[in-house]
Amino acid sequence: MTRRDFLSYPLDRRRFLRGTAATGAAAGLTALGLPHALAQEPEKPGEIIVRAWGGSWVESLEKGVSDPFTEMTGIAVRHDLTEDNEIQPKVWAAVAQNRVPPIHINWDTTTNATKSALRGVTEDLSDLPNLANVTDLAKPVGLDGYPIVNTYGYVYVLAYRPEAFPDGPPKSWKDLLDPKFKGRIALYNDGIGFHFPAQVAGGGSLDDIPGNMQPCWDFVEEIKAQEPLLGEDPDFTTWFQNGEIDAACTISTNAREAKKNGIDIAWVVPEEGAKFDTDGLWIPKGLPENELYWAKQYINFALTKDAQQVWLDGLGLPGVVPGLTPPEDLVDDPSYPTKEEDFADLIRISSKVQVENESDWFAKFKAIMQG
Amino acid sequence: MQSARTAYPVTWRIMDALEAFAATVWPANWTRAVPYLMLAPAVLLVGLLVLGLIQIGDTSLRTLDTSTFLLSEEYTLANYQRAFTEPLFAAVAARSLLGALIVTAITLVFAFPYAYVMVRTSSPALRKFLLIALFLPFFIGQVVRAYGWLIILGNQGMVNEALGLVGVEPMRLLYNYPAVLFGLVQYMLPFAVLMVAPALTAIPEELEAAAGSLGADWLRTFFHVVLPLARPGLTGAGLVVVTLSLTDFAMPAILGGGSQDFIANAIYDQFFRTSDQGLGATLALMLVAVGSLLVGLIFTLFGAGTLAMGRARE
Numbered sequence: 001m002t003r004r005d006f007l008s009y010p011l012d013r014r015r016f017l018r019g020t021a022a023t024g025a026a027a028g029l030t031a032l033g034l035p036h037a038l039a040q041e042p043e044k045p046g047e048i049i050v051r052a053w054g055g056s057w058v059e060s061l062e063k064g065v066s067d068p069f070t071e072m073t074g075i076a077v078r079h080d081l082t083e084d085n086e087i088q089p090k091v092w093a094a095v096a097q098n099r100v101p102p103i104h105i106n107w108d109t110t111t112n113a114t115k116s117a118l119r120g121v122t123e124d125l126s127d128l129p130n131l132a133n134v135t136d137l138a139k140p141v142g143l144d145g146y147p148i149v150n151t152y153g154y155v156y157v158l159a160y161r162p163e164a165f166p167d168g169p170p171k172s173w174k175d176l177l178d179p180k181f182k183g184r185i186a187l188y189n190d191g192i193g194f195h196f197p198a199q200v201a202g203g204g205s206l207d208d209i210p211g212n213m214q215p216c217w218d219f220v221e222e223i224k225a226q227e228p229l230l231g232e233d234p235d236f237t238t239w240f241q242n243g244e245i246d247a248a249c250t251i252s253t254n255a256r257e258a259k260k261n262g263i264d265i266a267w268v269v270p271e272e273g274a275k276f277d278t279d280g281l282w283i284p285k286g287l288p289e290n291e292l293y294w295a296k297q298y299i300n301f302a303l304t305k306d307a308q309q310v311w312l313d314g315l316g317l318p319g320v321v322p323g324l325t326p327p328e329d330l331v332d333d334p335s336y337p338t339k340e341e342d343f344a345d346l347i348r349i350s351s352k353v354q355v356e357n358e359s360d361w362f363a364k365f366k367a368i369m370q371g
Numbered sequence: 372m373q374s375a376r377t378a379y380p381v382t383w384r385i386m387d388a389l390e391a392f393a394a395t396v397w398p399a400n401w402t403r404a405v406p407y408l409m410l411a412p413a414v415l416l417v418g419l420l421v422l423g424l425i426q427i428g429d430t431s432l433r434t435l436d437t438s439t440f441l442l443s444e445e446y447t448l449a450n451y452q453r454a455f456t457e458p459l460f461a462a463v464a465a466r467s468l469l470g471a472l473i474v475t476a477i478t479l480v481f482a483f484p485y486a487y488v489m490v491r492t493s494s495p496a497l498r499k500f501l502l503i504a505l506f507l508p509f510f511i512g513q514v515v516r517a518y519g520w521l522i523i524l525g526n527q528g529m530v531n532e533a534l535g536l537v538g539v540e541p542m543r544l545l546y547n548y549p550a551v552l553f554g555l556v557q558y559m560l561p562f563a564v565l566m567v568a569p570a571l572t573a574i575p576e577e578l579e580a581a582a583g584s585l586g587a588d589w590l591r592t593f594f595h596v597v598l599p600l601a602r603p604g605l606t607g608a609g610l611v612v613v614t615l616s617l618t619d620f621a622m623p624a625i626l627g628g629g630s631q632d633f634i635a636n637a638i639y640d641q642f643f644r645t646s647d648q649g650l651g652a653t654l655a656l657m658l659v660a661v662g663s664l665l666v667g668l669i670f671t672l673f674g675a676g677t678l679a680m681g682r683a684r685e
Contacts, residue, residue, distance in 0.1 A: 085643040115646055119440040183543055189629040190644055229546055230629020243526050244545075356437045359645040366640070367459040369630050370466075 042290035047076040048298055050105045054081045055234070056257050060314025061107065065302045068310075072301070075294055084108050088116065091284045095121040101284035104295040110140060110150055110278045111192075111358065114351040117147035123283040125149050128296060130303035137278060138303070138320040142352030149299055150278040151308070152317040155335040155346060156193030157267040157274055159236070159255035164246035169268050173201040173219075176247055182226050186239055186248035189230035191220070191365035193275045194249045196347040198223070200272035209349060210357040213364075220368050230369060240265055252335030256316045269334040269345050276337070276346035424659070430652035435645075442649055450653035460637065460654065466548070467633040468661070471617040474555045478612050479605055481556070482563035486604075487597075489564070490571045508561050517625035520554055521545065546628025554622040559615060563608040570604025571597075606673040613669070614662055634658045 050066065052058040058079050066077035080087070080103055087103060094101040106113065116122050117140070125131075125146040131138065140148045158170055164184070170176070176185050187194050195216050199206060202222075204215025229235070229245060237258045239245040248255075255267045281299045283292065301307055308319040313327050318336050330336040337343050433442035434449050454460050489501040508516065523529050524544040531541040544550065574597060582592040620635035632640075634654060641651030 083643075085646075088646065089642065089648070115440045118438065190640075227630075243541075355440075359435070359437065359647055362640070362645050363457065363459060366632075366637075367457065367462075370459055370462050370632055 042293045044073065044075050045104075045291045045294060047078050048105065048291075048294060049078045049080050049103045050107060050298070051082060051084065051087050051103045052079045052107045053084070053233070056253070056260075056314060060311050063314060064309070064311025065298070065307045068307060069298055069301050073294070073297070077298070084112055088112060091116065092119060092121055095285050099286065100288070101286050104283065104287060104291060105298055106282050106284065108148070108280060108282060110148060110280050110351045111354050113148040113280050113282050114140065114143065114355045116282065116284070117143050118352075118355065121285050122147035123285055123287075123292060123296075125283065125296065125299060128300045128303065130300050133305075133322075134303055134320040135322060137318075138280075140280065141350040148280040148282040149303065150280040150320060151302055152312050152315065152319045153276055153278045153337070154251050154253060154315075154317050155269065155274050155276050155337070156197075156249055157252045157255060157335050158247060158270050159240070159250050159252075159258075159265055159267040160247040161240065161245075162264060162266050169266065170247065170270060171268075172270050173197050173249075173272050175270075177222055177226060181246055183229075184244075184246040185223070185226055186229040186231060186236055186245045186250070187223070188249065189232060189369075190362050191369075193251070193277075194220070194223075195361055195365070196275050196349060197249075197270065197272045200347075201270075206347060206349075210353055210361075213361070217364055217368065220365060224368050224371075228369075237261070237263075252333075253315050253317060255335075256329075267335060271345075273345045273347045274334075276343065276348045424656070427652045427655055430648055431656050433649045435647045435649055440646060450650045453650060454653050454657060463632050463634055463637045464657075464661070466631065467617055467635075468665075470548070470552055470555065470633065471613050471665075474552055474559060474616040475609050475613045477552070477556050478559045478563045479567075479609060481560055482567050482608060483601070483605070485560070486564045486567040486571050490568055491576070505561050505564055508558075513558055513621045514625065516558060517554055517621055520550070520557075520626060524550065545626060546630070548627075548631050550626040550628075551623050551631050551633075554626045555616050555619060558619075558622065559612045562611050562615065566608035566611055567601065567604040570601045570607070574600045602673065606669065606675065609673075610666060610669055610675070613665060617662055617665070618658060634661075 048069075050061070052061050058081065062077075062079065066079070069075070070077055082090075084106070087106065091101050091103065091106065093099075106116075108116075113122070125148075128146070128149065131146065131149070134149075137153055138150045139146065140150060158173065158176075160170055162169070164181075165175075195213070196206065196209065198219040199209060199213060199216040202215030202217075202219030204212065208215075229239060231239070233251065233254050236245075236248050236250045236254050239248070240258050240263050241261065252267055255265055259265050281302060283295045283299070287295060302311070303321065305321045305323060308321045309324055312319045312324065316327055316330050316336065318324070318326070318338055326333075326336050326338065334342070334345065337346060430442065431450055432446040432448070433444075434447055435442060485501065485505075489498055489505070492498050492501075511519075521528075525531070526541045526543065528544075530544060535541065578596055578600070579592050582596045583589075587595065617633075618635055619633055620639065623631050623633040623636055635658070638651050638654045638658065641647045641654060
């Protein structure tokens with residue numbers, strides 16, 4: 001049986017568990033629907049290393065994907081919490097030097113992962129059986145095949161403290177220009193999530209991206225005058241918690257997490273729209289065959305409805321498998337788009353365009369903010 | 372008659388054996404090579420650094436192809452052109468240099484009296500207290516200390532709460548240039564005190580007493596006796612503080628609120644955010660060059676201070 005044949009069998013947790021209960025661990029593959037696969041099954045590694053983001057991010061992954069995967073296969077999953085942009089050069093160097101990469105699976109932003117795909121360090125995942133059951137969101141835009149599998153989407157919302165907006169929620173990104181918010185707003189320190197709505201708020205058109213981004217930079221200049229704080233995911237929660245800021249452009253998951261921690265916070269998708277993007281999973285080249293096989297099994301399992309439901313309930317994000325139930329607090333929430341019309345106010349630009357222009361946009365954003 | 376064993380103790384025999392072994396391994400006519408052998412670790416260390424710099428130099432001459440995210444095969448000066456012409460890098464470099472100079476000046480001003488009291492005090496208890504206070508921060512990493520300042524100086528921090536008690540509205544004490552400089556001074560102070568203290572110890576107290584007996588008041592004694600004699604310590608401390616401040620990463624990153632980057636932060640961004648190792652390597656080399664020039668300038672103007680290990684006084 002070839003690896004492709006093996007992968008064509010769906011990995012079904014219930015069937016697996018039924019089989020395990022009946023015949024013990026040795027019969028595990030029977031439960032997978034593979035009664036004769038035991039002899040051909042690649043050797044199981046002692047562990048699979050998955051790079052992940054910390055806090056509620058890794059907790060959700062552990063609960064929804066890693067723990068059930070270990071339960072099914074007996075393979076331990078270790079989460080490497082090295083930052084995504086810091087693991088990247090390590091993986092690239094390992095592949096370039098024909099060394100075994102330091103991780104089996106990278107949980108990565110699609111933009112970051114696209115760089116790795118363009119560099120040619122990602123394994124092709126087109127043969128994952130569960131790709132047959134996913135929505136178009138799983139497919140990376142502008143790339144051949146599946147060097148990455150997108151696993152969910154997210155929105156860079158305008159999160160705010162309701163107390164600071166007594167007249168009602170902000171309607172526009174321009175509301176952040178109110179003088180009372182000077183020094184009280186926050187953006188990502190590389191501007192990610194803000195460029196595209198800024199293009200609209202600055203009077204420009206999304207069709208002009210990337211050719212003419214001047215409206216975006218004009219609006220960023222106006223925001224700069226408001227002396228925004230610039231940080232990363234954990235900073236936003238801290239700043240809201242410590243009363244340092246009243247509003248921020250951040251991923252809805254961070255705002256939701258802050259709310260869970262008891263901070264009075266809400267979020268909107270302003271009239272100019274909000275950036276919608278995806279994260280995904282990918283496997284670096286250079287793994288031994290058996291480890292590659294089990295790494296693929298991990299990703300394949302992450303695409304099952306059961307895994308997605310638990311994992312993404314924790315993150316509060318829409319997945320790539322049809323029929324997922326939104327968490328109660330996010331039903332009809334603009335940060336949890338499920339229907340076609342929900343995407344009307346969300347801005348999605350291809351990862352390839354983002355990747356090819358990221359360096360220039362970053363330099364421009366930094367030049368304004370550091371000036 | 373003494374037995375042969377008493378006449379020639381076993382310890383001597385061991386020493387003889389060791390000497391014979393040493394003579395075999397390192398013959399006497401190789402003695403002239405000993406100084407060079409002792410230099411070997413330094414040569415190895417510097418050699419590795421030079422190899423690294425050559426590698427960085429090679430990378431700095433290659434540009435990033437964003438369609439493949441590989442560096443170009445051809446050499447080009449494009450990264451240097453960007454580094455010299457883009458306003459972002461000029462702003463960050465100017466901020467870093469100015470910051471390093473301000474931090475050095477303030478740190479030396481604070482370090483000197485601390486070291487002086489620590490060295491001259493007649494109270495052993497006070498000396499111990501000052502020594503403990505000096506070494507305690509070394510057990511706490513830079514990042515932890517920076518986060519400590521976030522707690523103390525934040526909008527809901529201890530300082531603002533204290534100000535609130537006297538009716539002062541909370542004010543933004545963090546995420547600006549002064550906050551970064553403040554954090555750096557606090558971080559650098561122990562280094563500077565450690566460099567200045569030996570120089571002050573080397574100044575005989577009798578010299579100050581002699582100046583006093585000749586009619587000099589405390590101020591004149593300080594400016595005409597203590598300060599000139601302490602110059603090697605101040606120079607050494609200045610060198611250490613200016614180079615560490617110039618290349619610092621954590622304080623600007625944590626206390627700067629994202630808008631007060633130093634050169635090290637810009638280098639990090641190129642390596643880890645835009646994946647442009649070529650431009651990152653260029654900025655790194657330029658930082659090394661600027662740091663070296665600065666140190667060279669200080670050497671020229673003031674000598675190497677205590678870092679010269681006493682050569683300056685010969």
